[in-house]
Amino acid sequence: MASMAGHVFVVKSDLRKLSCDAWLMPCGPDARPEPGWTVENPAFEPPPPPPGWDREERRAFRVPGWPADSPAPWLVNVGGHEGQAIGWYVRGAAEFLERAASALRGRPARLARAKTLLALPIVGTGGGGAKRAAGEVVRELLPALHQATVTHDVDVALVAQEEAPFTAAQAERSRATHLDPWRELDERREREAVRLADHAARGRLVLFIGGGVSRGAGLPLWDEMLEHLAMGAGMPDDERQALAELDPVDRARVIEKRLKGQSLADAVVEMFRHVRHHAISHALLAALPVEEIVTTNYDLLFEQASNAAGVPVRILPRQPGPEERRWVLKMHGSIEHPEDLVLTREDYLRYEEQRAALSGIVQALLITRHMLFVGFALRDENFHRIADAVRRAVRAQPDATGRSDKFGTVLALLDNPLHQELWEEDLYWTAMEPLVPEAEREMAETEAARRLEIFLDRVLAKTSSAGHLLHQSYGTLLSDPERSLARALAKFTEELPEDATRAPAWERVKQLLISLGWDERARMPLT
Secondary structure, eight states: OOOOOOOEEEEESOGGGBOOSEEEEEEOTTOOOOGGGGTTOTTOOOOOOOTTTTTTSOOEEEOTTOOTTSOEEEEEEOOOOTTOOHHHHHHHHHHHHHHHHHHHTTSOOGGGOSSOEEEEEOTTSSSSTTGGGHHHHHHHHHHHHHHHHHHHOOEEEEEEOSHHHHHHHHHHHHHOGGGOTTTTSOHHHHHHHHHHHHHHHTTOEEEEEOHHHHHTTTOOOHHHHHHHHHHHTTOOHHHHHHHTTSOHHHHHHHHHHHOSSSOHHHHHHHHHHTOOSBOHHHHHHHTSSOOEEEEOOOSOHHHHHHHHTTOOEEEETTOOSSSOSEEEEETTOOTTOGGGOOOSHHHHHTHHHHOHHHHHHHHHHHHHSEEEEESOOSOOHHHHHHHHHHHHHSOOOBOTTSOBOOSEEEEEEEOOHHHHHHTTTTEEEEEEEOOOOGGGHHHHHHHHHHHHHHHHHHHHHHHOOOTTTTBGGGGGGOOHHHHHHHHHHHHHHHTOOGGGGGSTTHHHHHHHHHHTTEETTTTEEBO
């Protein structure tokens, strides 16, 4: 199978918590990063810079002594000063990409990803000298990142945590058609991405996230988890081989009986707690304009990614209050509460009795929304019962074309015509790669997982808002119609009478303006 070209992702997240192979830690000429960049490693001590640093002959080097199980940070001098040429910042980023890619060449990517993933912020625009020229940095940086993906055969994630830089980078990338940013997606997958983005933009999309998403962060799938637990329980090879013949939920029960001095739930929690960085798929899904999420995952990585994207989340059923608009329904429990985990056949048999309300929520979502299944194999018995209840309660009505409306879309790694046939009346099906012989399956799934990330990146790009419209630092990126609109809105805010802000409708108008980058304190575009 031919390897795909490198891709530039635009991600709204916390760079420090994103799973990648290496990431750019900004610093100035003193090679000392701001304290916030090193909170994940309290033992960090600023290392001495390499020869040539003071003369800027070298501006990037790997941080020594960083925990080996974490993405590797590289200190890069991109501090600069106001008035510094934009190209200076871009060259610093390019040096990081070149040196990091060279250091990683020939090694397998972190967590067996199909390509090495390098991540960086929009350099110079946080505490650096290019804060007021952020738009120009984005414009010059994106082509350099694209060139790096070609030259070094890597993927690159441009990470922004605030709305304005994120939407500005999305808009500029989408306009850069000469870079062909979506060359990895064929016409059919492009149409599917646009269709799903339309559902999201209209508030109709909900997410169902399965274990395949967290696998990208290093967590095991169900069978892999059971094998690891069986080994931890001291089961010999012949018993583990016999164990594989049992139904997975029965396997879990046998392992539970073999564990000594520890419950099965506690063993699962111990396995999952060490993973501290969310996958890029978590970040892409968390940035979608979706407020309702269902998951069978025990981990908290989507929740971490959502908070990193600036969207606080509450977890059902433990946090039922209305404080946060976005919620995640943990169908099988959470590692925060081991006593709630659904693991064995007994847990599954008692599910409907103990969690009927949760099933009801999922049924309502299937009826009233369009559910996007990501990383979910559609084999869970609880979900089958829920889906069957929906089929019986609401028979799909033909639409204007004579087709039956379906309650969701599955994003699958490999095409499986028989699996698709089982669900053809209920679900649309989009596979990332064709089905291949068993001997080629592992490599095909690895490539397909990466293509799925690119597909999600495309969906997100099509749903991005205009959070940079009234932000003066990104004014150079606006199209002529956008610039005219920004000027008209700026004039509106400047001429707004004081008593108008006391009208009941003002709060809604104000929130709209703020979502477009307006600074309420200045009554003008952000500076």
